Amino acid sequence: MERIKFIINPSSGRQSMDRKVDSLIKKLLNNGYIVGKYYTKGKDDATRETIKTCKSGYDLIVVCGGDGTVNEVVRGLMASEKKIPLTIISCGTVNDFARYLNLPRTINGIYELIKREKIMSIDVGKLDDKYFVNVAAGGLLTNVAHTAQPEMKAILGRVAYYLEGLRELMVDKLEPIEVEIKTSEVFLKEDILLFLISNSSSIGGFKKLAPTAEIVDGLLDVVIVKKAEIGELANIFISIFKGKHINHPKVIYFKTDSIEINSKNSIAIDIDGEYGGRLPAKFDVIKNAIEILV
Numbered sequence: 001m002e003r004i005k006f007i008i009n010p011s012s013g014r015q016s017m018d019r020k021v022d023s024l025i026k027k028l029l030n031n032g033y034i035v036g037k038y039y040t041k042g043k044d045d046a047t048r049e050t051i052k053t054c055k056s057g058y059d060l061i062v063v064c065g066g067d068g069t070v071n072e073v074v075r076g077l078m079a080s081e082k083k084i085p086l087t088i089i090s091c092g093t094v095n096d097f098a099r100y101l102n103l104p105r106t107i108n109g110i111y112e113l114i115k116r117e118k119i120m121s122i123d124v125g126k127l128d129d130k131y132f133v134n135v136a137a138g139g140l141l142t143n144v145a146h147t148a149q150p151e152m153k154a155i156l157g158r159v160a161y162y163l164e165g166l167r168e169l170m171v172d173k174l175e176p177i178e179v180e181i182k183t184s185e186v187f188l189k190e191d192i193l194l195f196l197i198s199n200s201s202s203i204g205g206f207k208k209l210a211p212t213a214e215i216v217d218g219l220l221d222v223v224i225v226k227k228a229e230i231g232e233l234a235n236i237f238i239s240i241f242k243g244k245h246i247n248h249p250k251v252i253y254f255k256t257d258s259i260e261i262n263s264k265n266s267i268a269i270d271i272d273g274e275y276g277g278r279l280p281a282k283f284d285v286i287k288n289a290i291e292i293l294v
């Protein structure tokens with residue numbers, strides 16, 4: 001790996017990562033690497049730059065941003081014939097994917113990762129022409145990531161999401177959604193509060209929301225919370241920290257490689273913290289879709 005492109009979202013997260021990124025770039029240049037640097041300006045910019053980067057002989061993309069920026073880069077990779085590996089310097093508010101991968105955070109750690117050139121192929125989730133590395137979700141609390149105000153995120157970080165979640169709980173009054181869920185193994189008609197279709201196990205900062213999810217198994221982990229009272233929801237929420245919520249009678253948990261969800265209600269879908277359309281929808285997994293440094 002000689003040519004490395006940095007794709008940097010300067011608006012991600014709370015603190016500027018400029019100094020850290022500049023030190024890493026300096027170290028790479030001193031050691032003979034060729035480095036390109038691109039700052040995103042707005043929506044879909046990271047996708048366009050990734051497509052360009054894949055075509056122009058680069059060997060690696062370093063994404064500096066949060067989950068939204070990683071998602072945009074993955075979309076660019078999926079649209080490219082020649083897919084190059086990526087790694088992440090997490091600069092977002094939650095950074096679920098980088099946390100799940102346990103990526104190094106120091107300059108030396110990231111430099112060693114790049115030098116080692118150890119690559120792993122991972123799965124990516126698909127919803128129509130969109131992709132997700134962490135999760136696609138709908139229902140209670142799942143639009144918190146894209147409804148939380150950027151100014152609040154800048155000041156409070158992850159706490160902004162929790163406040164937005166609390167506000168939504170009060171406003172929503174636990175309105176259930178009537179859904180039909182179809183996979184090759186399961187057919188369910190249920191009143192539910194939320195569904196999560198997960199590729200990795202870390203979602204919204206909770207490391208065990210889909211406790212046995214793996215990004216190399218060619219499967220999606222489905223977590224469904226059925227209609228429940230607030231007391232039951234509180235119990236489910238507390239047990240999420242240990243990954244024990246999947247044993248609760250109001251929670252359904254299974255794995256599949258393809259799932260369809262239909263509803264009479266107009267339900268928004270969140271993919272990796274961004275708005276991803278509405279139900280009905282079909283979710284699939286693409287095995288060994290992209291490569292990452294490990």
Ligand SMILES: Nc1ncnc2c1ncn2[C@@H]1O[C@H](COP(=O)(O)OP(=O)(O)OP(=O)(O)O)[C@@H](O)[C@H]1O
Pocket residue numbers: 009010011012013014040041042043044045065066067068069070091092093094095096153273274
């Ligand atoms: N220069 C820019 N100014 C403002 N917004 C930008 C800019 N470049 C990209 N964006 C937008 O930033 C969003 C992605 O932000 P990202 O998710 O990486 O950070 P975050 O929201 O702080 O982190 P997290 O998702 O981990 O909470 C995308 O929707 C993209 O449109």
